Amino acid sequence: MSQPIVVAVNISEQKGTRKHPVEGPVTITVLGIQADAHAGDWHRQLSLLAQESIDKMQGHGLVLQPGDFAENITTQGLDLLTLPIGTHLQIGTVVTMEVTQIGKECHLGCEIRKLVGDCVMPREGIFARVITSGTIQVGDIITVINKGGTP
Template sequence: MMGKIISINISTRKGEKKTSVQSAVLKENHGIVGDAHAGDWHRQVSLLAAESVDKMRGRGIELHPGDFAENLTIEGIDLKGLKIGQRLKIGSEAILEITQIGKECHNGCAIKRLVGDCVMPREGVFAKVIKGGEIKIEDKIEVI
């Protein structure tokens, strides 16, 4: 299964809207350098499929990659079909390992308040960085 990165999104503080960047550095067992959610835990990097964002757009709300606070917006891979422990290779060197499928939506979720629903709890996945490296928009992602 092959896909690609549509958007890389980071925030310097938790609870802050993520900003799209052209490239980022994945650090082994840490996450995206400069992102507030990086650290020594199992949810170092969050991923959401562009198809999931598009589904929510169908409800008439203007949404953009990163609006669900995901670090990587990707297309071409059925993220919700992945299993914990599966690995993704990004670009020529970075490797992520899936650690969690979905999450509990927090009470202050702006998307849920606005739309009445949020796809991240059902369709978002979380990973830890097994092998670091620089990643950029349009990089290929494959399940390995």
């Protein structure tokens, strides 16, 4: 099996909207992705969703793309739901993060829920806080450093 990778890095200027992919290296600070509405001093600085989860939602009359579920990082080849809170991930050679939340409550203003009638992010998305800042980009390898905080 191939290594897990970053499929897309996505941002939005406002909360509650789809995110759009950004090109090239993206700076991750200790507050999250620069220019993203969800960056800040809290436990959900970054959101991750698997491309496999997006693919399951296809066929509702829309062609869904990375960022449509408001995730910052679209992954491929990593079963995010097996990563307990406290898991440390590394993306590329520098950026590290800690999983802080699995899933979420879907807010009533969810743009995708309005269009499709369902949203996969509350069930299959995860959230993380940044430990080590740096840059990431499409194609970067994602490494599980430890699961649930155990080396």
